Amino acid sequence: MSDSGEQGRLMRLKKRMSQRRPKFHQMESWRHVRLRDRWRKPTGIDNSMRQNMKGWPKNVNVGYGSPRIVRDLHPTGMEEVRVHNVGDLAIIDPETQVARIGGSVGNRKRVAIIKEAESQRIRVLNVGKAKKFLEIEAEEPSELEEAQEKEPEEEPKEPDEKEAPE
Numbered sequence: 001m002s003d004s005g006e007q008g009r010l011m012r013l014k015k016r017m018s019q020r021r022p023k024f025h026q027m028e029s030w031r032h033v034r035l036r037d038r039w040r041k042p043t044g045i046d047n048s049m050r051q052n053m054k055g056w057p058k059n060v061n062v063g064y065g066s067p068r069i070v071r072d073l074h075p076t077g078m079e080e081v082r083v084h085n086v087g088d089l090a091i092i093d094p095e096t097q098v099a100r101i102g103g104s105v106g107n108r109k110r111v112a113i114i115k116e117a118e119s120q121r122i123r124v125l126n127v128g129k130a131k132k133f134l135e136i137e138a139e140e141p142s143e144l145e146e147a148q149e150k151e152p153e154e155e156p157k158e159p160d161e162k163e164a165p166e
Contacts, residue, residue: 007070011077014066022058074098080125085109096099099124107133 020050028050029035039060042050049056062156065071074080081092084102092099099122110130117124127134138148 010067010070011073011075014070015075017064017066021064024060025057074125078123083124085115086112089113089116089120089122092120092122094120094122099123101126101128111137128161 023138024039026035026038026040027047029037044050049059052059070077072079076098078098079096080100080103081088081097083089083092083099084105089099097143099117101113101124105113106132110128111133114124114127114130114134
């Protein structure tokens with residue numbers, strides 16, 4: 001069996017495992033408003049959840065993990081690479097990797113990253129709001145193009161001395 005076939009099989013297995021995996025909760029986060037619904041390991045000598053008692057939510061353990069080969073891959077089977085500027089695109093291999101723009105990157109730099117990624121044929125996962133800016137730029141011609149399209153304005157003629165009113 002080929003390596004890509006094995007990876008495809010493991011990706012399908014990972015998806016099936018993710019669908020069956022329970023949502024892990026912090027102890028009694030459903031009871032108290034002050035506790036966020038996130039995973040925190042239960043502690044305490046009499047903690048029923050820590051003791052894996054019946055009727056309490058499941059704890060995180062090794063058995064819920066996905067296969068090691070496909071553990072950190074995007075569902076497409078590609079490796080995600082975090083990008084914060086245009087220079088970071090140089091290290092990405094378009095065959096096996098995809099770009100994910102960092103959350104702290106602003107719109108101007110985000111648009112520049114997306115344009116450069118398109119020219120290098122790199123897939124960007126989170127285009128987000130920048131897509132709207134790209135569409136606006138595509139519709140409106142740039143100022144330079146507008147200036148070239150306009151005919152040069154004729155300069156007003158200076159009145160001759162003879163025609164000048166007195």
